[in-house]
Amino acid sequence: MTPQAPFMVCAAIDPSRRAALEALLDGMTLRPGEADPQNALLPFGQFRQLHFARLVLLEDLAAASPQPPPMLALLGDVDGTEADFLADLAARAGDGLRQLFSFCPGFAPGTDPLAWMRAHAARPAANYVNWVGRTVQQVHEEAALHAALRARPPPATPAPPARAWAELVTWVRREAAAGRLTLTPPAPDPPGWRLGEIAHAAWMVVLLLAAAPLLLLGLLPYLWWLRRLESTDTPITPRPASAHTARLSAIEDYDVSNQFSAYGMVKPGRFRRWTLVFLLWAADGTTRHIFTRGRLARVPTIHFARWVFLDNRRRLFFASNYDGSLDSYMDDFINKVAFGLNIVFSNGVGYPRTSWLILEGAKDEQAFKDYIRKRQLVTAVWYKAYPGLTTYDLARNAALRAAIEGPSPTDAQARRLLQML
Amino acid sequence: MPFTRADAADTQGLVRGGYGSLPEACFLLLRIADRAAARAWLATAPVTSMADLDAPQTRALNLALTREGLAALGVAEPVLAGFSAPFLSGIAGDGGRSRRLGDIGTNAPEHWDWGAGARKPDVVLLAYASADDLEAWCADLTASPFAAGFTVLERLPTAMLDQREPFGFVDGVSQPTLDWHSTPDPGEAAHVGYSNRIALGEMLLGYPNEYGLYTERPLLPPEQDPGALLPSAADQPALRDLGRNGSYLVLRQLQQNVDGFWRCVHARAGGDAAAGIALAENIVGRRLSGAPLLPAGARLPGVAADDVAQNGFTYDGDADGLACPFGAHARRANPRNGDMPAGTTGALARLLRNLGLVRQELRDDLIASSRFHRVLRRGRDYGAQLTPEQALAADAPVQAGLHFICLNANIARQFEFVQGAWLAGRAFNGLTDERDPLTAPRDGSTDGFSLPQADAAARRVADLAQFVTTRGGAYCFLPGLAALRWLAR
Numbered sequence: 079m080t081p082q083a084p085f086m087v088c089a090a091i092d093p094s095r096r097a098a099l100e101a102l103l104d105g106m107t108l109r110p111g112e113a114d115p116q117n118a119l120l121p122f123g124q125f126r127q128l129h130f131a132r133l134v135l136l137e138d139l140a141a142a143s144p145q146p147p148p149m150l151a152l153l154g155d156v157d158g159t160e161a162d163f164l165a166d167l168a169a170r171a172g173d174g175l176r177q178l179f180s181f182c183p184g185f186a187p188g189t190d191p192l193a194w195m196r197a198h199a200a201r202p203a204a205n206y207v208n209w210v211g212r213t214v215q216q217v218h219e220e221a222a223l224h225a226a227l228r229a230r231p232p233p234a235t236p237a238p239p240a241r242a243w244a245e246l247v248t249w250v251r252r253e254a255a256a257g258r259l260t261l262t263p264p265a266p267d268p269p270g271w272r273l274g275e276i277a278h279a280a281w282m283v284v285l286l287l288a289a290a291p292l293l294l295l296g297l298l299p300y301l302w303w304l305r306r307l308e309s310t311d312t313p314i315t316p317r318p319a320s321a322h323t324a325r326l327s328a329i330e331d332y333d334v335s336n337q338f339s340a341y342g343m344v345k346p347g348r349f350r351r352w353t354l355v356f357l358l359w360a361a362d363g364t365t366r367h368i369f370t371r372g373r374l375a376r377v378p379t380i381h382f383a384r385w386v387f388l389d390n391r392r393r394l395f396f397a398s399n400y401d402g403s404l405d406s407y408m409d410d411f412i413n414k415v416a417f418g419l420n421i422v423f424s425n426g427v428g429y430p431r432t433s434w435l436i437l438e439g440a441k442d443e444q445a446f447k448d449y450i451r452k453r454q455l456v457t458a459v460w461y462k463a464y465p466g467l468t469t470y471d472l473a474r475n476a477a478l479r480a481a482i483e484g485p486s487p488t489d490a491q492a493r494r495l496l497q498m499l
Numbered sequence: 500m501p502f503t504r505a506d507a508a509d510t511q512g513l514v515r516g517g518y519g520s521l522p523e524a525c526f527l528l529l530r531i532a533d534r535a536a537a538r539a540w541l542a543t544a545p546v547t548s549m550a551d552l553d554a555p556q557t558r559a560l561n562l563a564l565t566r567e568g569l570a571a572l573g574v575a576e577p578v579l580a581g582f583s584a585p586f587l588s589g590i591a592g593d594g595g596r597s598r599r600l601g602d603i604g605t606n607a608p609e610h611w612d613w614g615a616g617a618r619k620p621d622v623v624l625l626a627y628a629s630a631d632d633l634e635a636w637c638a639d640l641t642a643s644p645f646a647a648g649f650t651v652l653e654r655l656p657t658a659m660l661d662q663r664e665p666f667g668f669v670d671g672v673s674q675p676t677l678d679w680h681s682t683p684d685p686g687e688a689a690h691v692g693y694s695n696r697i698a699l700g701e702m703l704l705g706y707p708n709e710y711g712l713y714t715e716r717p718l719l720p721p722e723q724d725p726g727a728l729l730p731s732a733a734d735q736p737a738l739r740d741l742g743r744n745g746s747y748l749v750l751r752q753l754q755q756n757v758d759g760f761w762r763c764v765h766a767r768a769g770g771d772a773a774a775g776i777a778l779a780e781n782i783v784g785r786r787l788s789g790a791p792l793l794p795a796g797a798r799l800p801g802v803a804a805d806d807v808a809q810n811g812f813t814y815d816g817d818a819d820g821l822a823c824p825f826g827a828h829a830r831r832a833n834p835r836n837g838d839m840p841a842g843t844t845g846a847l848a849r850l851l852r853n854l855g856l857v858r859q860e861l862r863d864d865l866i867a868s869s870r871f872h873r874v875l876r877r878g879r880d881y882g883a884q885l886t887p888e889q890a891l892a893a894d895a896p897v898q899a900g901l902h903f904i905c906l907n908a909n910i911a912r913q914f915e916f917v918q919g920a921w922l923a924g925r926a927f928n929g930l931t932d933e934r935d936p937l938t939a940p941r942d943g944s945t946d947g948f949s950l951p952q953a954d955a956a957a958r959r960v961a962d963l964a965q966f967v968t969t970r971g972g973a974y975c976f977l978p979g980l981a982a983l984r985w986l987a988r
Binding site for chain 1: 587596599712714715838852853854855856859861863865867868909916920924925931953955956
């Protein structure tokens with residue numbers, strides 16, 4: 079299989095030229111916030127390995143004090159490696175990259191965009207991929223398969239499920255042979271990839287076991303200090319300005335999926351910073367080794383998500399691509415994985431009060447929603463390679479394809495498969 | 500925080516019910532012409548409270564105000580800012596909201612008869628009366644000095660109450676039961692399965708909601724309420740609660756293409772009358788009689804003994820959508836699920852599921868828990884009320900529809916979620932290329948409806964016409980009576 083990788087390039091811009099940059103970004107869209115796949119600067123649609131991409135200006139909207147200049151971030155999720163994609167991007171969209179990065183001090187007309195992107199790469203502390211190994215090509219081919227199966231006229235004479243399924247499989251094979259459907263077999267694993275994943279998981283376990291005595295010893299003082307901080311940290315959750323929510327709303331809910339970008343400050347002090355470093359490390363382990371098949375714990379609606387430390391770990395950037403509208407996304411999280419939100423985001427300045435790191439916090443529904451919206455950035459350009467498709471669609475299509483290529487099902491299994499159409 | 504006798508006298512009667520004993524009603528959309536005169540009229544308006552309904556009433560009056568109305572009455576900006584963001588923005592205040600609600604295409608606010616642009620009401624006056632008394636009641640209400648304070652923007656007439664909505668289905672069958680005693684939350688285990696009983700704070704402001712929290716509403720420092728008209732806030736006793744015993748009222752005029760609906764289902768059913776009715780019942784998710792499509796008889800929390808035949812069911816036993824299609828209107832509007840997928844029992848199973856460490860089926864957790872997304876429906880129909888046969892035979896378009904009214908404490912999480920994610924949503928419950936077959940707009944690809952089959956792929960009904968068009972709408976505040984006196988002071 080082909081694993082997925084995140085890429086992100088991030089650099090400060092010249093604040094005096096911000097308006098011109100925003101106008102340039104705006105020119106890349108078809109409608110507010112939505113990338114034109116064939117835009118002249120970065121024609122995302124031409125990159126067959128690209129799932130999602132976005133351009134967003136990172137700035138701390140909740141901070142009161144003077145801020146460092148905003149940063150331009152270009153990020154996305156690809157099949158294959160970050161290095162291969164950046165090289166491909168630089169080769170095919172070098173001029174566009176030059177135009178975009180020309181707003182960043184330090185990028186001179188003669189600068190090589192690829193070298194510059196490598197120098198300004200920001201790697202996530204934790205990354206989530208809905209389905210490890212599912213490529214853009216696979217998504218498109220399986221969506222075409224599903225559409226073809228739905229458009230296929232129902233058989234004239236009803237047959238028992240297993241036989242109806244067998245006929246359907248024969249039909250698919252005929253369509254494939256005639257070139258009307260393509261189901262490319264998965265590529266072989268990159269050399270050593272699977273072994274590397276196993277080694278990484280083993281390494282995490284060994285590390286945790288080795289550190290366990292220390293962690294247990296430190297647990298009581300840690301909890302004592304945590305409870306102290308939790309009782310003194312001030313929640314700051316004013317309602318975001320209506321003009322801000324209107325700008326966010328203006329670019330949402332065109333597709334079945336939406337983007338989410340947020341940027342905020344980590345609570346000062348080593349305690350919170352190292353808590354966050356450890357928890358994101360652990361979270362990355364779970365998303366890399368456990369939650370690799372369609373769900374982040376109970377939540378099925380996230381395509382890709384990442385947490386990135388920036389500004390010398392003083393700030394955290396969070397980005398996701400999810401199905402549904404923001405309010406339903408937040409409801410889903412509050413009701414299903416509030417503990418997961420709390421362990422990470424409660425280390426951010428102003429977060430609703432938590433208890434023992436996992437309790438309360440996000441359960442303070444309105445305060446949490448206001449906190450999130452307040453820190454949400456207006457993503458200037460957002461690209462999705464498969465508009466109209468939800469994570470459920472992708473999982474269902476993949477399951478149908480796997481069954482078509484798999485052993486003959488029993489009547490009961492065939493019945494379920496037919497119902498999935 | 501129990502709901503007392505005094506609270507009942509402070510709460511408008513619409514919270515208790517839709518005045519089912521009063522068959523006539525009309526809704527007046529008002530603009531405030533003169534602040535002082537409007538206040539004077541509001542101060543003495545004979546508003547019907549829940550306590551009044553202990554005795555039979557022959558006339559009733561309820562009042563709700565939009566943001567514009569509150570501002571016209573002189574409510575200061577800092578006080579207004581205490582109301583929830585959707586209320587302040589308004590039902591047509593934001594393009595993103597209109598997209599989510601399905602107010603697109605012919606439903607878009609720019610085509611509305613009222614509720615957008617310069618045609619926003621300030622006050623919604625809901626008048627109910629016994630048979631043949633409505634005109635006299637409205638004349639009484641709008642007699643001098645009413646005209647000095649208000650102009651009538653629109654008069655929304657309603658049909659004589661007959662239980663059936665214009666398509667011919669018995670309507671308003673399912674409503675949540677409110678926990679008037681604000682029973683303490685029994686904990687996670689109690690919410691695993693579906694319950695029809697919900698926290699009072701989901702409907703009334705000033706009481707704990709399903710999260711055990713208080714929903715947004717304006718709380719005032721005592722100096723802004725020198726007459727001590729308002730009760731103190733339960734969660735912040737130093738402040739006065741302008742929201743207490745109030746609610747947010749959503750009003751939408753939904754025009755129903757009755758003859759078009761029956762012609763379309765008749766044609767899709769191959770011209771067979773019985774098959775047409777069966778298809779219509781699948782689209783609605785209930786029989787014409789209001790009976791559910793699947794066996795009812797389960798005793799569920801919050802479903803009264805005399806309601807079990809209509810509402811004693813969940814969809815847990817119909818996981819394949821064979822009895823009631825996944826996309827049926829009633830199943831979308833309330834999927835009747837609990838916090839956990841069916842069959843999750845025990846604390847360990849809940850923990851493992853929360854951690855994502857159990858095997859999860861493809862369809863698990865596609866739909867959110869119902870209890871956070873309920874509304875009290877209080878609408879009234881208007882226009883001609885025909886049987887399916889009469890509608891099929893109609894030689895001119897039938898003018899009819901629903902003045903949809905619902906009450907909720909959190910517009911975004913309740914009304915907008917149900918309308919946006921569940922009804923108008925294009926990806927509800929894993930469905931493809933379909934929105935609510937009954938009420939949603941059609942935009943190109945979303946005109947289908949799937950009927951799951953036991954042994955085959957779902958039968959797909961295509962090319963459904965749009966049967967319902969939004970003609971107007973408003974987000975209002977339905978104040979408690981004390982709050983109304985404060986507003987009129």
